[in-house]
Amino acid sequence: NAGVMQNPRHLVRRRGQEARLRCSPMKGHSHVYWYRQLPEEGLKFMVYLQKENIIDESGMPKERFSAEFPKEGPSILRIQQVVRGDSAAYFCASSPPDPTEAFFGQGTRLTVV
Amino acid sequence: AQSVSQHNHHVILSEAASLELGCNYSYGGTVNLFWYVQYPGQHLQLLLKYFSGDPLVKGIKGFEAEFIKSKFSFNLRKPSVQWSDTAEYFCAVKGNQAGTALIFGKGTTLSVSS
Numbered sequence: 001n002a003g004v005m006q007n008p009r010h011l012v013r014r015r016g017q018e019a020r021l022r023c024s025p026m027k028g029h030s031h032v033y034w035y036r037q038l039p040e041e042g043l044k045f046m047v048y049l050q051k052e053n054i055i056d057e058s059g060m061p062k063e064r065f066s067a068e069f070p071k072e073g074p075s076i077l078r079i080q081q082v083v084r085g086d087s088a089a090y091f092c093a094s095s096p097p098d099p100t101e102a103f104f105g106q107g108t109r110l111t112v113v
Numbered sequence: 114a115q116s117v118s119q120h121n122h123h124v125i126l127s128e129a130a131s132l133e134l135g136c137n138y139s140y141g142g143t144v145n146l147f148w149y150v151q152y153p154g155q156h157l158q159l160l161l162k163y164f165s166g167d168p169l170v171k172g173i174k175g176f177e178a179e180f181i182k183s184k185f186s187f188n189l190r191k192p193s194v195q196w197s198d199t200a201e202y203f204c205a206v207k208g209n210q211a212g213t214a215l216i217f218g219k220g221t222t223l224s225v226s227s
Binding site: 100103 | 119162217218220
C-alpha cells in the first residue's frame with residue numbers, strides 16, 4: 001500500500017504563473033488535508049476535503065488559491081498568479097473517514113522567483 | 114474552532130536528559146490528540162495518539178504523552194533523549210465531530226547534543 005504521494009517534490013514558478021500541486025491519497029482514504037509550512041510558523045491548515053466536497057476551507061486565502069478532490073484522480077491545490085510570499089513547503093495528508101491519524105506525503109517545495 | 118498552543122519554540126538538551134514538551138488546546142467538545150515528529154528533510158510521522166481510555170499513551174521510540182482534560186493539555190515526554198531525537202515536534206488536535214479539521218501547533222524544535 002503506497003503512502004501519500006505528492007508531486008512534484010520541487011516546483012519553481014515565476015511571479016504571475018500558476019502552480020498546481022498534486023496529492024494522491026493512500027488507498028482507501030477519502031479525506032485529504034492541505035497544509036503550508038513556513039519556517040517559524042509551523043503547519044498552517046489550509047483546506048480539508050472529501051471526494052467531490054470541500055469540508056473546511058477556513059485556512060485558504062480568499063484569492064488565488066483553490067483546491068479540489070475529484071471522484072477520480074488526485075487532489076489538486078492550485079495557486080494562480082503566484083507571488084514570492086507563496087514560496088513554502090506544501091504538505092498533503094490523507095485519512096479514512098473514521099477518526100484516526102492522518103498520513104503525510106513528502107511535500108512539495110514551491111519556490112517563486 | 115479548535116486551536117493548539119505549543120509553549121516551547123526551541124528546546125536544547127544534552128543526551129540522556131529528560132524531555133517534556135508542552136501542548137495546550139482549545140476546543141469545546143471531545144477531541145482526538147496527536148503528536149507528530151518531522152526529522153530534518155522528511156515528512157511528518159505519527160509519534161502517538163489519544164482517542165479515549167487511558168490518558169497516558171505510549172508511542173514509538175520511547176515517547177509518551179498524558180492527556181489532562183481539566184488542563185486541556187497533552188504534554189509529550191521522554192525520560193532520556195538521544196541525539197537521533199533531534200527533530201521538530203508538532204502537537205495536533207481534531208474534534209470528534211465529523212467535519213472538523215486536524216489542526217497543528219506551531220511546533221517545537223528539539224536539538225539534542227551528544
